[in-house]
Amino acid sequence: MYATKNQRVALIIIDMQQGMATEKAGERNNPQTEANIQRLLATWRQSQQPVVHVRHLSRSPESPFWPGQSGVLFQPAFEPLATEHIVDKNVPDAFTHSGLERWLHARNVHQLVVVGVSTSNSVEATVRSAGNLGFNAYVVSDATFTFAQQDYTGSFRTADEVHAMSLANLDGEYAQIVSMEEALAFL
Template identity: 60%
Template structure:
């Protein structure tokens, strides 16, 4: 893997308490949080920019509905005072958040995406990042999703949903790498 730009931003997507709710079902990548913490630690040590993205749902049934504990960041992902926080209401972190402008003002053209849900907020954000011209990496083992029921009632495993989503992203929008590859690229 090539060297990671000194100004590359780490975008941590929706790592909030609500994502641990049992109603979301079976998930994949049980080591994803550990990998995200490794990346966050590396970003902080190398003084690269970190953006924490918080989903604020418009649906009262959501695990990210305002006024409940699910909207809070997980303990391992509480932003430091010099780290940027974006709040979004739709899966794509670029929609109506000012993220694109914030990145451009700071001369940031390289993004590394981690978080949840692979086939929702991660994929939506990666698609926009690629379309907007950002050089984007999605870290496959630092993201996860849940089993998904399709319109015919078939349940697809989280592993399959994750793999297909990463394939969608890799087709046109971002490179797909592992935590180890990204950390090695920081040297």
């Protein structure tokens, strides 16, 4: 089921922080992600639909996302406006212990367009919860990215392979996978 016009649709931007924009983060896919998120964000702002910025605050002092380090800061292109909601999390799922579900329900928002990083971690965890909580979630395939990694058997998987598997894990069960152009049509 696609989002319908005349309903509130929140744009959820996950972990677009400075720590994700470094080479240390690793080999990634979808180099157009940032430009696509910027376009979605501009459209959401123009339409005055809700925007939620999710920020990861690590529990590990060695992490670039440990509070007080530059890695925690939002990338300049994704700096929230004063009217936009910020959710701080310290686990991959943006719904866990954050008040996000309550915030969305209080604003009668039941449809979510999810973008950001990483597809195989925070995006997937958040979207699984969104689906389980009854939200209509849409993951924008070309406005999310992830990193290459070894699988459980020790085989190397490219970022494109990891991304495709994460999208497959979510599609139809917890969310619908859409393109940026399809997401723009929701407004």
